[in-house]
Amino acid sequence: MIAPLIYPPQLDLVSDHACLLTFSKVIDDTVADVIAQVTKALRTCEGIIDLVPSYTTLLVIFDTDHYDRFKITNKIKSLSASVDLNTIGNNERREVIIPVYYDPEVGPDLEEVATQCQLSIEDVIRLHSSTRYRAFAIGFSPGFAFLGNTPEAIRMPRKTTPRLKVPLGSVAIAEQQTAVYPSITPGGWQILGRTPIALVDWQSESLALIEVGDMVRFDPITRDEFLAQGGQLNGF
Structure with a gap:
């Protein structure tokens, strides 16, 4: 055992x-x-x-x-x-790929994470996006998946003062966890970027794109790709 x-x-x-x-x-x-x-x-x-x-x-x-x-x-x-x-462990897990525009324009904590971790912004993006994450739990708000484990080299604590409003689709980290904000809510995680896709479909039976047990991978996209896929730059 x-x-x-x-x-x-x-x-x-x-x-x-x-x-x-x-x-x-x-x-x-x-x-x-x-x-x-x-x-x-x-x-x-x-x-x-x-x-x-x-x-x-x-x-x-x-x-x-x-x-x-x-x-x-x-x-x-x-x-x-x-x-x-x-x-146990014999079942194949579903993989969910989330496109992410990593940039200070939508990831206001990206530069700070790089500085605190003594890395370049490119290294932070590479480490975060090259990891396959497991959805361990769903909570906080509908469709909010707690994903682990974030690479140790870029682990950061939650912010001491949470934001009153985190934009829809924000991709963020806190200690060993990663998450995507599926709705506009308060939040204290370190925001690295934003996805243009919806994490919650209120018309579907399953409701959330990510379910417990899924494997999640983040795929870096350009600003133009983000906008072409319906991404919004405002929110802060």
Whole structure:
């Protein structure tokens, strides 16, 4: 068994209609694979309303109006312990490619990140865009995917004073995480650039372009390509 993995996961009731499954205290690809498999298994369980996977946990929300709480938690325990660990990591992951215009014009923290990391802007762009990221969790706002792991050479802490408004499509980093802002929200991450594509499609069944377990790669594009694809330069 993988060292950081708690399996079967620890189950804690967090309310009368929800429980939290804890798989590890360490962020790890194997842990994330197990969570993905358990999430898939629990989707077959009657009475479960929602499943919210994260880096090391899985929040399970269930219907106590029509189902007995003790019976459903026992079923959750049983299903979450049914995953064959020998099959973990064998499934091919979907890759999502995000075009990004990296430039101080839309990435106001790009120069500061380069300076603090003692790199050129070109090196920051190269390191950020040459990494394949895994979507470990979705949260904060609809379609906001927490991606890891950002290369150590360009890791930066969150800003001490968050911006009140981060433009739609902003690509940003914070410590070992990378994300794309799918909507205009406050935010304290270091912004490197912007994508012209929508991360949320309100008309689709899946809603978000990036889902937990996906692999994400950023593809640098020029200013002209960004504008041709519908990108907007305003927002700050």
